[in-house]
Amino acid sequence: MHKVDHDIMPALDLRLTAENPDDLYEHAPCGYCSCLPDGTLVKLNQTLLGWLGYTRQELVARLTLSQLLTVGGRLHYEMHCAPLLLLQGQVREVSYSLRRRDGSTLPVLLNAVLQRDADGQPLVVRMTLFDITDRRKYEQELLRAKAKAEAQREQLRAQNEQLTRINADLDSFVYTASHDLKQPVHNLAGLFEELQRSATFHDPAAADMMGMVQGAMQQILSTIEGLTAVVQQQRQPEPGATEPVELLGLTEEIIRSLAQLPAHAEAEFALDFAAAPVVHMSRPNLHSVLTNLLSNALKYTEPGRRPRITVSTTLVEGKPVLSVQDNGRGLNLARHGGELFQLFRRFHPEVAGSGVGLYLVNRLVHQAGGRVEVASTVGQGTTFRLYLPK
Amino acid sequence: MNVLKRNNVNVSGTGTQPMVFVHGFGCNQHMWRLVAPAFESRYRVVLLDLVGAGQSDLAAYDPARYTTLEAHAQDVLDVVHALDLHDVVLVGHSVSAMISVLAAIREPERFAKLVLVTPSPRYLNDVGYTGGFEPGDIKELLDTMDDNYLGWSTAMTPAIMGHPERPELSAELNNSFCNTDPAIARHFARVTFLSDNRADLPRLRTPALILQCADDVLAPQVVGTYLHQQLRHSELVVLDTSGHCPHLSEPQATIAAMDLFLGARV
Numbered sequence: 235m236h237k238v239d240h241d242i243m244p245a246l247d248l249r250l251t252a253e254n255p256d257d258l259y260e261h262a263p264c265g266y267c268s269c270l271p272d273g274t275l276v277k278l279n280q281t282l283l284g285w286l287g288y289t290r291q292e293l294v295a296r297l298t299l300s301q302l303l304t305v306g307g308r309l310h311y312e313m314h315c316a317p318l319l320l321l322q323g324q325v326r327e328v329s330y331s332l333r334r335r336d337g338s339t340l341p342v343l344l345n346a347v348l349q350r351d352a353d354g355q356p357l358v359v360r361m362t363l364f365d366i367t368d369r370r371k372y373e374q375e376l377l378r379a380k381a382k383a384e385a386q387r388e389q390l391r392a393q394n395e396q397l398t399r400i401n402a403d404l405d406s407f408v409y410t411a412s413h414d415l416k417q418p419v420h421n422l423a424g425l426f427e428e429l430q431r432s433a434t435f436h437d438p439a440a441a442d443m444m445g446m447v448q449g450a451m452q453q454i455l456s457t458i459e460g461l462t463a464v465v466q467q468q469r470q471p472e473p474g475a476t477e478p479v480e481l482l483g484l485t486e487e488i489i490r491s492l493a494q495l496p497a498h499a500e501a502e503f504a505l506d507f508a509a510a511p512v513v514h515m516s517r518p519n520l521h522s523v524l525t526n527l528l529s530n531a532l533k534y535t536e537p538g539r540r541p542r543i544t545v546s547t548t549l550v551e552g553k554p555v556l557s558v559q560d561n562g563r564g565l566n567l568a569r570h571g572g573e574l575f576q577l578f579r580r581f582h583p584e585v586a587g588s589g590v591g592l593y594l595v596n597r598l599v600h601q602a603g604g605r606v607e608v609a610s611t612v613g614q615g616t617t618f619r620l621y622l623p624k
Numbered sequence: 625m626n627v628l629k630r631n632n633v634n635v636s637g638t639g640t641q642p643m644v645f646v647h648g649f650g651c652n653q654h655m656w657r658l659v660a661p662a663f664e665s666r667y668r669v670v671l672l673d674l675v676g677a678g679q680s681d682l683a684a685y686d687p688a689r690y691t692t693l694e695a696h697a698q699d700v701l702d703v704v705h706a707l708d709l710h711d712v713v714l715v716g717h718s719v720s721a722m723i724s725v726l727a728a729i730r731e732p733e734r735f736a737k738l739v740l741v742t743p744s745p746r747y748l749n750d751v752g753y754t755g756g757f758e759p760g761d762i763k764e765l766l767d768t769m770d771d772n773y774l775g776w777s778t779a780m781t782p783a784i785m786g787h788p789e790r791p792e793l794s795a796e797l798n799n800s801f802c803n804t805d806p807a808i809a810r811h812f813a814r815v816t817f818l819s820d821n822r823a824d825l826p827r828l829r830t831p832a833l834i835l836q837c838a839d840d841v842l843a844p845q846v847v848g849t850y851l852h853q854q855l856r857h858s859e860l861v862v863l864d865t866s867g868h869c870p871h872l873s874e875p876q877a878t879i880a881a882m883d884l885f886l887g888a889r890v
């Protein structure tokens with residue numbers, strides 16, 4: 235046998251063969267011990283004795299390994315390790331703390347194997363122990379971090395739940411408010427119209443004031459309609475079914491529907507969808523997006539300049555980009571850019587509006603998997619570019 | 625709810641009188657495998673896992689329900705009812721010895737005899753009572769369990785659950801016999817080691833065998849003697865072995881003591 239080894243490894247450094255098995259056992263870089271099936275220690279190596287601070291005579295045939303553990307470890311050993319050894323013949327990587335003679339503790343990892351005699355009766359338990367002082371510190375650090383992360387996750391979950399509830403409450407509040415306000419405001423508008431026709435006012439300023447009341451009423455109605463639109467959109471978490479939408483027809487239809495806006499009559503429209511005549515999106519959503527952008531273009535015109543509105547498509551990396559460009563009064567993006575798509579944010583208080591349009595535009599395009607970009611120069615005009623999915 | 629599934633009940637044996645085995649803390653019904661087969665020719669052997677252990681329905685472990693041993697006792701009774709068992713020999717190890725006592729107090733008419741393997745009605749020392757442990761020891765046990773998270777945990781079982789077509793993966797699992805969910809093990813350890821059932825003992829009317837090990841850190845001899853005094857119809861047998869699991873370390877002696885108590889021809 236040995237001869238064969240030498241034949242295989244002729245160049246082996248002779249110092250390696252000088253390793254003495256007894257010395258290897260006694261001074262191995264791990265603790266060794268052997269116990270009777272009842273746990274009584276029968277053999278320990280010098281490394282383990284050194285760790286424990288006991289002499290061989292104090293331990294052999296006197297104590298069991300589990301008596302060298304902390305009480306908690308001993309409980310664990312008796313309830314878990316000892317039965318496992320008898321059931322499966324071995325245990326691996328069990329983490330314990332040895333109690334040294336001086337009372338201090340040493341964290342160790344225990345592997346054990348049960349040897350049986352020829353009749354299958356338990357004969358001896360062989361154990362190896364590894365000093366894991368540093369590793370135990372890391373592990374405890376990890377356990378602490380885990381406990382902390384769990385506590386934080388629980389906190390986040392609670393906060394999330396609270397926010398979701400508040401959100402739902404707000405939604406239903408807005409819904410109820412817009413719903414409940416709509417009817418009385420409509421009634422008020424009807425009554426006011428009737429009053430205008432039948433009543434006579436002697437104050438010369440009355441006609442102006444009537445106009446202002448009418449304007450204010452229109453404003454309330456358009457705000458309520460905007461709110462209703464937002465709530466409807468929010469209550470519909472699933473995006474509408476995607477379909478191919480032919481842009482020219484849709485845009486012309488929307489332009490016709492905006493004829494009541496004062497700027498419409500003199501506005502000049504240029505439509506060019508040659509690059510992408512058809513886009514894939516929910517038709518009602520795209521209708522809402524384009525209606526909002528075009529009505530904005532017609533509302534925020536620069537006084538004294540004939541409105542010119544260009545609606546067109548281009549392809550960027552194979553994907554359609556739908557642009558709505560006007561020569562209106564423009565926006566100071568450096569100042570307002572961050573708030574542009576926020577609900578109820580208004581930038582031109584002198585023009586009637588509800589502050590809902592761009593919020594909806596942004597949400598609907600995002601829901602479709604796209605995004606919105608804005609370029610604008612005060613006094614010159616604004617361009618909205620909708621990057622749509624393929 | 626299917627009780628037999630919940631407690632992973634396994635029935636074997638060719639006899640008629642039922643013998644129900646309830647495992648202790650830290651393992652599952654595997655613990656009886658050196659003892660239970662010896663009774664299969666003469667009894668109807670029923671093995672079960674406590675809820676939270678082994679292959680029981682872990683989802684059924686509601687910590688709010690299992691804050692006392694009474695809930696486990698009720699589970700044992702549920703199994704007895706589900707199988708319509710009468711004249712039962714109930715064998716409980718460690719904490720389940722007390723669970724068995726509680727079950728037999730609740731429905732004495734169902735049970736013929738109890739076998740209490742290394743029982744203890746209270747692990748903590750008290751005025752005039754030696755249980756063997758101080759609260760700090762239990763804290764240390766919980767810490768040791770935390771340090772051995774992997775050994776106790778099902779953290780590794782997703783590997784098995786994810787590959788039911790590869791059963792060899794489960795064989796590679798370290799210490800796989802007694803794996804359990806670490807959070808449940810922790811909770812059950814607390815319930816076990818903080819339980820105090822001393823006041824229940826005089827209420828037991830069923831004859832009971834107390835199987836005591838000569839050297840058991842968890843259930844010292846003083847505890848066995850105390851139990852013997854408190855249980856009116858009890859016999860105390862001290863097995864010449866150490867440790868907490870004579871049914872594993874001395875299965876033959878355990879079987880012999882049970883046979884003698886149960887009146888079998890030995």
